Amino acid sequence: xxxxxxxxxxxxxxxxxxxEVAVLPLGATxxxxxxxxxxxxxxxxxxxxxxICEAAHQRGAKVILxxxxxxxxxxxxxxxxxxxxxxxxxxxxxxxxxxxxxxxHGILKIVLLNSHGGNxxxxxxxxxxxxxxxxxxxxNWYNIFADVYHEIFAEKDDHAGEMExxxxxxxxxxxxxxxxDGSLTAxxxxxxxxxxxxxxxxxxxxxxxxxxxxxxAGAGNPHAASAEKGRRxxxxxxxxxxxxxxxxxxxxxxxRFPY
Ligand SMILES: [Zn+2]
Numbered sequence: 001x002x003x004x005x006x007x008x009x010x011x012x013x014x015x016x017x018x019x020e021v022a023v024l025p026l027g028a029t030x031x032x033x034x035x036x037x038x039x040x041x042x043x044x045x046x047x048x049x050x051x052i053c054e055a056a057h058q059r060g061a062k063v064i065l066x067x068x069x070x071x072x073x074x075x076x077x078x079x080x081x082x083x084x085x086x087x088x089x090x091x092x093x094x095x096x097x098x099x100x101x102x103x104x105h106g107i108l109k110i111v112l113l114n115s116h117g118g119n120x121x122x123x124x125x126x127x128x129x130x131x132x133x134x135x136x137x138x139x140n141w142y143n144i145f146a147d148v149y150h151e152i153f154a155e156k157d158d159h160a161g162e163m164e165x166x167x168x169x170x171x172x173x174x175x176x177x178x179x180x181d182g183s184l185t186a187x188x189x190x191x192x193x194x195x196x197x198x199x200x201x202x203x204x205x206x207x208x209x210x211x212x213x214x215x216x217a218g219a220g221n222p223h224a225a226s227a228e229k230g231r232r233x234x235x236x237x238x239x240x241x242x243x244x245x246x247x248x249x250x251x252x253x254x255x256r257f258p259y
Pocket of ligand 1: 040115116164
């Protein structure tokens, strides 16, 4: 039983503690090329959440890891079978209710640890800022290592590519589909350009219809992935995020917080 993980701990333990920081991971249920499970983003939420909370707990942080929300926003993946959608407004309402629960239990410092690019959570922070005493922090963990990404990985990864597949190889290899020769069942994860240069260059953005963008739901070539790369990435995430949790746990919420 890990006392920093709510899903495993119990009332007898919890009622003797006052937690300073809650970490709420947010995942998704969606296809990930032909080789990764539908729960990939949810498993990543569990995994990254566990590693960073364990490290922070060992360094004295009063942190509690909440169960990962297993559904996310998939409006642009509904042509792919069994992608399960929560609209942005629904997801925002779910997060708002959970934040309100935490505030009632006296936890004001709350970290949203997001694994899924379709989950737009910044508007939730802006809206809750208007009426909730909660201090909300958003971490899209897949965005926090751009400075060293190419020291670890060869290929860009948008979805089910080298980075996500490396994490799977390191931490849940039993859920990766492989051919009899050991290769991944995945395709190359190529993505199609739109007919507009302004969109392809990123000057104008859209929500991308995934069935037109990809061939099998993958965006990024996964074939150079390795367990070693996944472990290196996790070390980096723990190094950066556990330190933040330790500092956040120790920080006093005063009128100038977080400045
Ligand atoms: Zn994913």
